[in-house]
Amino acid sequence: MVADKANPTAFLKAEVDDLKAKHLNWELHSLDGASTPHCVVDGKNVLMLCSNNYLNLSNHPRLKRAAIAAVRQYGAGSGSVRAIAGSMKIHFELEKRIAQFKEAEAALSYQTGFAANAGLIPQLVGEGDLIISDQLNHGSIIDGVRLTKAERAVYKHCDAVDLKRVLEEADAKNYRRILILTDGVFSMDGDIAPLPEIVKLAQEHGAMTYVDDAHGDGVLGDKGKGIVHHFSLQGKVTVEMGTFSKAFGVVGGMIAGSAPLCEFAFNKSRTWLLSGSHPPAVAGACIEALNVCDDEPRHWKKLWSNTKYFKRRMRKLGFDIGKSETPITPVMCGESEKAVQLSHKLFEQGVFALPIVFPMVARDAARIRVMMNAGLKREDLDFALGKFESIGKELKIIA
Numbered sequence: 126m127v128a129d130k131a132n133p134t135a136f137l138k139a140e141v142d143d144l145k146a147k148h149l150n151w152e153l154h155s156l157d158g159a160s161t162p163h164c165v166v167d168g169k170n171v172l173m174l175c176s177n178n179y180l181n182l183s184n185h186p187r188l189k190r191a192a193i194a195a196v197r198q199y200g201a202g203s204g205s206v207r208a209i210a211g212s213m214k215i216h217f218e219l220e221k222r223i224a225q226f227k228e229a230e231a232a233l234s235y236q237t238g239f240a241a242n243a244g245l246i247p248q249l250v251g252e253g254d255l256i257i258s259d260q261l262n263h264g265s266i267i268d269g270v271r272l273t274k275a276e277r278a279v280y281k282h283c284d285a286v287d288l289k290r291v292l293e294e295a296d297a298k299n300y301r302r303i304l305i306l307t308d309g310v311f312s313m314d315g316d317i318a319p320l321p322e323i324v325k326l327a328q329e330h331g332a333m334t335y336v337d338d339a340h341g342d343g344v345l346g347d348k349g350k351g352i353v354h355h356f357s358l359q360g361k362v363t364v365e366m367g368t369f370s371k372a373f374g375v376v377g378g379m380i381a382g383s384a385p386l387c388e389f390a391f392n393k394s395r396t397w398l399l400s401g402s403h404p405p406a407v408a409g410a411c412i413e414a415l416n417v418c419d420d421e422p423r424h425w426k427k428l429w430s431n432t433k434y435f436k437r438r439m440r441k442l443g444f445d446i447g448k449s450e451t452p453i454t455p456v457m458c459g460e461s462e463k464a465v466q467l468s469h470k471l472f473e474q475g476v477f478a479l480p481i482v483f484p485m486v487a488r489d490a491a492r493i494r495v496m497m498n499a500g501l502k503r504e505d506l507d508f509a510l511g512k513f514e515s516i517g518k519e520l521k522i523i524a
């Protein structure tokens with residue numbers, strides 16, 4: 126685009142118009158109340174099938190009470206970044222509680238998961254080092270990688286054989302440090318990283334391992350302790366990164382690992398050092414989310430029984446739901462237009478499930494991404510399945 130000196134902000138509208146013309150713009154939807162399995166979106170009563178609130182904790186009375194109690198005791202804001210005057214007792218309590226829940230030596234909370242990836246990855250490696258990343262890693266990992274001077278290599282998605290090939294090539298080059306990065310659960314397909322193989326290869330080649338467990342926290346492992354627990358790899362992964370913004374129903378990033386890792390991380394991560402700390406209500410609610418996971422495993426159990434029921438029934442109806450092994454259930458539609466039509470029709474009939482289209486996924490791999498939730502009852506799932514069946518047939522996605 127040619128620079129327009131007379132109107133330097135002309136690009137703002139022009140670029141959005143261009144996105145609109147290509148149907149790549151976001152249209153925002155408004156929830157009129159809490160994010161619950163039955164909620165009001167854009168003024169319409171719908172069944173929520175696209176939030177990441179897997180355990181239905183975001184409106185849990187214990188979390189709300191904990192947030193209010195934290196406000197009463199500590200106020201609305203922390204007043205500073207953590208490193209100066211913004212570290213309150215409740216922030217340290219949260220970190221102790223994360224370490225205990227994750228069965229790790231230490232933990233550190235970040236403002237968000239994005240801030241953890243963008244802040245820590247560029248500190249772990251730099252010039253003379255190599256990052257090896259799964260082909261389908263999340264955008265926040267990719268942005269963290271962009272901030273480093275390290276060399277980059279990509280291995281085929283979830284393919285330990287290809288990772289081995291990259292590591293063997295790296296052996297010949299004598300890098301100072303090597304960091305292997307992977308999502309734990311991949312957010313578009315719901316498949317799980319082969320972490321035991323990754324850790325084994327890392328040990329053999331002297332590399333560090335970093336797993337982003339944003340979609341495994343609260344979901345995988347006993348009571349939702351995450352992917353490291355799921356594979357019994359406690360103490361063997363260099364960085365177990367996660368988030369409170371999904372299954373735990375609040376917001377906030379975290380890392381768990383060794384005590385030297387956490388001390389290194391808060392001394393070096395620019396996102397941690399240069400940005401205000403969580404309001405006390407967030408820290409209070411996050412602590413209580415972990416307490417609820419320990420005391421009320423019924424949410425975790427219900428999430429999995431709902432997931433198994435929904436997936437089984439969708440497959441029986443003839444839908445292609447990919448290779449997902451988790452509550453993330455992609456409903457493959459082929460072309461973007463089909464996925465958009467399916468989503469619109471579902472919404473008209475009371476089911477809120479959003480399409481994922483190019484460029485987030487390949488052009489012919491557009492899908493509706495259903496996120497299962499522990500708060501959905503059997504009759505809710507049957508209602509949604511009925512709508513998928515009738516609209517799926519109408520749009521010829523299933524026969």
Ligand SMILES: Cc1ncc(COP(=O)(O)O)c(C=O)c1O
Nearest residue numbers: 237238239263265312339368370
């Ligand atoms: C795999 C993955 N990593 C990181 C994040 C970022 O987490 P947060 O919402 O805490 O910033 C997300 C959220 O979309 C995610 O899906």
